[in-house]
Amino acid sequence: MALAAAPTAGPSHGVMTMAVNSTGGSEFRQYEENAEHLRQLFSQNKLVSFSIAHIACTAGSSSGDNYMSVVKRVTISQAPAEKDQELASSEIVTVIIKRQIASLSRRQLYRCEEAFSNEINAYRHLAPLLASHSRQQLFPVCYIAETQDRRDADGGEPIIVLQDLKALGYRMRDRLAGLELRDCLLVMKKLAQLHAASLAAQELESSFFASQAQQLQEIVYCDEAAEFYATILDTSVQQAMESLDGANADESLTEPIRLLEELRCNLFGKLKQEINATAEAPYSVICHGDLWVNNIMFRPDPEEVIFFDLQAMRRSTPVFDILHFIYTSTRRPLRDVHTDTLLAAYSEALGQELRHQLEDTPAAERLDELCEAFSLQRLSADYVRQVHYGLAIGMWILPAVTFDPNNLPNLDVMSEQNLTGKEIKCTQTLTSEYHLRIRELVMEFYELGYLQMEKQNL
Numbered sequence: 001m002a003l004a005a006a007p008t009a010g011p012s013h014g015v016m017t018m019a020v021n022s023t024g025g026s027e028f029r030q031y032e033e034n035a036e037h038l039r040q041l042f043s044q045n046k047l048v049s050f051s052i053a054h055i056a057c058t059a060g061s062s063s064g065d066n067y068m069s070v071v072k073r074v075t076i077s078q079a080p081a082e083k084d085q086e087l088a089s090s091e092i093v094t095v096i097i098k099r100q101i102a103s104l105s106r107r108q109l110y111r112c113e114e115a116f117s118n119e120i121n122a123y124r125h126l127a128p129l130l131a132s133h134s135r136q137q138l139f140p141v142c143y144i145a146e147t148q149d150r151r152d153a154d155g156g157e158p159i160i161v162l163q164d165l166k167a168l169g170y171r172m173r174d175r176l177a178g179l180e181l182r183d184c185l186l187v188m189k190k191l192a193q194l195h196a197a198s199l200a201a202q203e204l205e206s207s208f209f210a211s212q213a214q215q216l217q218e219i220v221y222c223d224e225a226a227e228f229y230a231t232i233l234d235t236s237v238q239q240a241m242e243s244l245d246g247a248n249a250d251e252s253l254t255e256p257i258r259l260l261e262e263l264r265c266n267l268f269g270k271l272k273q274e275i276n277a278t279a280e281a282p283y284s285v286i287c288h289g290d291l292w293v294n295n296i297m298f299r300p301d302p303e304e305v306i307f308f309d310l311q312a313m314r315r316s317t318p319v320f321d322i323l324h325f326i327y328t329s330t331r332r333p334l335r336d337v338h339t340d341t342l343l344a345a346y347s348e349a350l351g352q353e354l355r356h357q358l359e360d361t362p363a364a365e366r367l368d369e370l371c372e373a374f375s376l377q378r379l380s381a382d383y384v385r386q387v388h389y390g391l392a393i394g395m396w397i398l399p400a401v402t403f404d405p406n407n408l409p410n411l412d413v414m415s416e417q418n419l420t421g422k423e424i425k426c427t428q429t430l431t432s433e434y435h436l437r438i439r440e441l442v443m444e445f446y447e448l449g450y451l452q453m454e455k456q457n458l
Helices: 025-029 035-044 103-109 111-130 180-205 207-212 225-245 253-262 267-277 318-329 332-358 362-373 376-385 389-399 411-415 421-426 430-449
Strands: 052-059 072-080 094-101 141-148 159-161 285-287 294-302 303-307 314-316
Touching: 025 318, 035 052, 052 094, 103 111, 111 141, 111 159, 111 207, 141 303, 159 285, 180 285, 180 294, 180 303, 180 318, 180 332, 180 362, 225 267, 225 285, 225 389, 225 430, 253 430, 267 294, 267 389, 267 430, 314 318, 318 332, 318 389, 332 362, 332 430, 389 430
Parallel strands: none
Antiparallel strands: 052 072, 072 094, 094 159, 141 159, 285 314, 294 303
16 A cells, blocks of 8 residues: 555574565664474465475565565475475475565555454455456465464464465566556456455355455545544645645646645535445445555466555545545546546446356346446446545555655654654645646646536536
8 A cells, every 4th residue: 555655584484574674773684584384384374385494585566665563585495305306396485475664654654454454354255256257367365364474372463475476477567657557457457357256246245245354444535534634644745735836836736736726625525425335336346455556466477467465455436546546546648538448447347247157147147237237338427426536545555655765753752752644744745747747637637627526516
């Protein structure tokens, strides 16, 4: 989950596996793991079929790619049989481990514990159910998702162990460049498969689906988080207005700034109300909740895309996932030409997947109704009705998309000083790319008439 823009192995018989990291200090230590404990955990869960010789940990993501948890890549090496000590080649398996960040103040301020708990529940309860109603892999395989990684009196710490997508040829795209049409079409089709799996599960296993969906917890648009995240969003809007004002020497941006100021009033509250209202609405689905380029990996051959980072997974209307993706991961030239193309691709893929899942089932009689509910015409109308969410999430995420990797704020230090969202803004250096992109975004909404929409349409 993105916030307002912020952040050699030892043998398994040793106490710690160590991350190779030249910076030292806490950044060095955050990738350490107890090797013997991991060996026991992996063996108990039958993660590998061989005897483990070595376990090594390194960073599992780049600087600025993860704000809410610590991601580690763990390499597991096979112990050769005694008779083959010299001849046998050792099998190597890599997995991804997610842990909570060490800073307790940062966990509390950003609700990191709630987010981690929600992701555990997403992988334990929703991912298997959705996989059973999808022809394609939606998320990385989850091997372990536990609130406690020990079975002794200490209980241990929460842990998530996932398939290493990089080992399978998946790679992340450059977030700054914005995705090309080909990649966007892959994402929209996969998103349609995710939502179709949710609809199919509701039709075929309604009671079980409801019980599993109740395991999810809203981590952003809820009363407990409202004050903090409302401040963060309001700060993001203020930053956008200041950016526009700085480029308004000819006063061509005066009207967009005025309209943005009007829209700013209680923007978070309106989004919170709308998102929560759609949770139990007809045709609601399990949404990824934070679908932007940082949470998507692509594989060229065979061509495929997979979503990860399920901390914000929620039940809502599909259009929030669509808007979230489009306004954080694409550039305006693509949106100007291909927004309808992307919506059409989504609608078509969702209909195809629903037909495959429901054709020969008792729910087949509802196929026409379901496909009509997600027709291009209805989807486009819902897209426009909720489009201010796209503007809000764009202003919120753009600092993280355009950050300077050499000037990342230290969120741990800020959290320990109990800084508010307003103060966090002051630590952040906005780049020239941010100023370009924020003007691009706001002018798009102004020229399309979205800023002028009646407030009740939000």
